[in-house]
Amino acid sequence: MSLLTHPNARELTKSVRATVLVFKDPRSQELLSRIERLAPSEANTLIIGETGTGKELVARHIHQLSRRGREPFVAVNCGAFAESLVESELFGHEKGAFTGATNAKAGWFEAANGGTLFLDEIGDLPLNMQVKLLRVLQEREVVRLGSRTPVPINVRLVAATNVNLADAVVAGNFREDLFYRLHVATIRLPPLRERPGDILPLAEFFVEEHCQRLGYSRASLSPESERKLLAHSWPGNIRELENAIHHALLVCRQQVVQPGDLHLVDMRPMGVRVEEHALPLRLPAAPPDLEAALTALFEQNIPELYEHIEETVFRTAYRFCHGNQLQTGRLLNISRNIVRARLEKIGELRRSDAAQI
Numbered sequence: 001m002s003l004l005t006h007p008n009a010r011e012l013t014k015s016v017r018a019t020v021l022v023f024k025d026p027r028s029q030e031l032l033s034r035i036e037r038l039a040p041s042e043a044n045t046l047i048i049g050e051t052g053t054g055k056e057l058v059a060r061h062i063h064q065l066s067r068r069g070r071e072p073f074v075a076v077n078c079g080a081f082a083e084s085l086v087e088s089e090l091f092g093h094e095k096g097a098f099t100g101a102t103n104a105k106a107g108w109f110e111a112a113n114g115g116t117l118f119l120d121e122i123g124d125l126p127l128n129m130q131v132k133l134l135r136v137l138q139e140r141e142v143v144r145l146g147s148r149t150p151v152p153i154n155v156r157l158v159a160a161t162n163v164n165l166a167d168a169v170v171a172g173n174f175r176e177d178l179f180y181r182l183h184v185a186t187i188r189l190p191p192l193r194e195r196p197g198d199i200l201p202l203a204e205f206f207v208e209e210h211c212q213r214l215g216y217s218r219a220s221l222s223p224e225s226e227r228k229l230l231a232h233s234w235p236g237n238i239r240e241l242e243n244a245i246h247h248a249l250l251v252c253r254q255q256v257v258q259p260g261d262l263h264l265v266d267m268r269p270m271g272v273r274v275e276e277h278a279l280p281l282r283l284p285a286a287p288p289d290l291e292a293a294l295t296a297l298f299e300q301n302i303p304e305l306y307e308h309i310e311e312t313v314f315r316t317a318y319r320f321c322h323g324n325q326l327q328t329g330r331l332l333n334i335s336r337n338i339v340r341a342r343l344e345k346i347g348e349l350r351r352s353d354a355a356q357i
């Protein structure tokens with residue numbers, strides 16, 4: 001099975017729009033079966049993946065497939081609130097708990113009671129909130145700000161992160177005990193470039209979906225466009241693909257998307273990029289001992305250092321070529337006339353020899 005339809009996903013979804021999950025690549029299919037096995041368990045789940053890989057979509061899917069499917073699904077972005085507000089947002093507050101708390105309010109945990117709480121960007125949770133979250137998970141009750149009465153809660157937690165939480169633990173930005181509590185069940189969503197078999201099925205899915213939205217009868221991708229989609233690295237993953245298709249449909253002619261309609265930006269550094277075009281010629285980096293030798297010279301504070309280095313280059317090359325000016329010129333990729341002039345200047349070549357070779 002590779003296409004799944006949520007029965008009432010349209011009402012549920014806000015930031016996530018797809019009601020269908022496309023999982024065609026063998027890696028994705030394997031992942032899907034893991035998600036399906038994990039979903040009915042009550043285990044807290046951590047979803048790890050780059051931006052736009054579908055973390056929220058998968059969180060909703062887990063919820064749908066669990067026994068909690070008819071109960072609320074509450075999605076909260078931990079990075080979206082000022083530090084001072086996170087606590088009352090998560091755990092709620094009583095009337096008068098702080099200036100401006102004119103009414104009592106239930107927090108997200110209570111709102112999700114019976115269902116699933118999705119904590120997105122969990123790595124952004126301030127450290128003092130991490131302590132409180134851990135306590136809630138252990139004791140299965142929340143205490144609203146300004147109250148002393150604990151409220152029992154029955155919530156399954158699904159958290160997501162696009163940063164490596166293990167690194168955050170090492171750096172002291174994430175509590176190790178909370179990390180292990182969340183790490184019980186983990187789902188790693190691979191970036192789109194590592195599941196190329198999903199690219200075209202997703203592209204076709206978005207073409208169809210956006211055609212409906214835009215009121216077009218239908219549109220298609222030219223074979224060259226398909227090749228371009230397959231060759232791209234997708235740093236923004238599925239969201240980037242969806243945006244690229246949306247834009248292409250707006251600008252394409254006769255409802256056929258051509259490569260020129262697809263605006264794809266590759267943000268990876270030069271050198272690691274595999275392009276449709278040949279890589280530009282690049283000089284290799286200087287070998288480490290050359291750099292070390294130069295550094296040693298810089299430390300000696302030698303007068304006219306640059307001239308000295310240039311002389312050394314010419315002299316060494318000339319000797320390496322057994323005194324042959326033509327070959328020296330080829331080795332250094334400069335003209336023989338220049339070689340001769342330099343050799344003369346540094347006294348490596350007597351004037352009488354200058355006419356030779």
Ligand SMILES: Nc1ncnc2c1ncn2[C@@H]1O[C@H](COP(=O)(O)OP(=O)(O)OP(=O)(O)O)[C@@H](O)[C@H]1O
Nearest residue numbers: 017018020021022051052053054055056057238239
């Ligand atoms: N397997 C999929 N099939 C169809 N659509 C998908 C799939 N995965 C993701 N999408 C779509 O791609 C977009 C990005 O997905 P989602 O918001 O879940 O990603 P995310 O990992 O939470 O991203 P971010 O890290 O930026 O929050 C959404 O519009 C979603 O509907």
Ligand SMILES: [Mg+2]
Nearest residue numbers: 052055056120
């Ligand atoms: Mg998200």
